[in-house]
Amino acid sequence: MFPPLPEQQRIADFLDRETGEIDAFIADQEELVAVLQERREAVVTHAVTEGLNAGAPTKNSGVAWFGDIPLQWQLRKLKSIVSTPITDGPHETPEAQSSGVPFVSAEAVSSGAVDFEKIWGFISREDHARFSRKYKPQRGDIYMVKSGATTGICAIVETDLEFNIWSPLAAIRCGASALPRFVLHSLRSHNFQDSVALHWNYGTQQNIGMKVIGNLSIPLPPLEEQAEIAAYLDRETAEIDAVIADAKEAIEVSKERRAALISAAVTGKIDVCNHVATMGV
Incomplete structure (x- = not known):
């Protein structure tokens, strides 16, 4: 049984608005994940190719994709x-x-x-x-x-x-x-x-x-510097990974909420009229 056309329209309008907000949130979180993954990669790549001492003298590595590396490496x-x-x-x-x-x-x-x-x-x-x-x-x-x-x-x-x-x-x-x-x-x-x-x-x-x-x-690098860099990267990447994990969890929860909302609306478990009225207050 389909609801009357006016009610179908109300449900469709409700879902367009609600899922639109959820989709926008998901898109923001996915963008955050992408940015954080790029940041993570940049932090790791810089540390393992240039070290942690910005002023250290360098030399040509002889390999194009590594570029210059610290002199003692x-x-x-x-x-x-x-x-x-x-x-x-x-x-x-x-x-x-x-x-x-x-x-x-x-x-x-x-x-x-x-x-x-x-x-x-x-x-x-x-x-x-x-x-x-x-x-x-x-x-x-x-x-x-x-x-x-x-x-x-x-x-x-x-x-x-x-x-x-x-x-x-x-x-x-x-x-x-x-x-x-x-x-x-x-x-x-x-x-x-x-x-x-x-x-x-x-x-x-x-x-x-x-x-x-x-x-x-x-x-x-020398072993002592390897240990310093590894400890630094373990700490930095753990922090980034924790934020990424939170964002991914938020995405999954939002997708589940979106699916539940659609199911509830099209099966009459949500009073869309009252919800709309409440939203308009």
């Missing part, structure tokens, strides 16, 4: 700062289990950390033991997605939980000359991500080989 290939060769997970599809050892793939790598709510599934302890002969995760390891739409996205292991990884992920384990958190920030910088995009291949999907990853470079 070195441009180092990733393969030269790892304690073990860059590797990946098994190139086979394991049998999924209802429980067992968490098995992590590209979907779980985002926002700089491994999201165990988005794992591929679980594998048997037998498969885990077999896969671990090639690579066994440990705290401080860094993963880079090396195939698919999210190629280049990186995350660090922040847990001692036992798990394993699949072949779309390259595993980078830092050696004595590089602090994992500094390297993570470097790999997430705009300049490094540009270098990834310049070197990946296209087949059925974009991908980048482990040898290519190993030959990509980052500017590397």
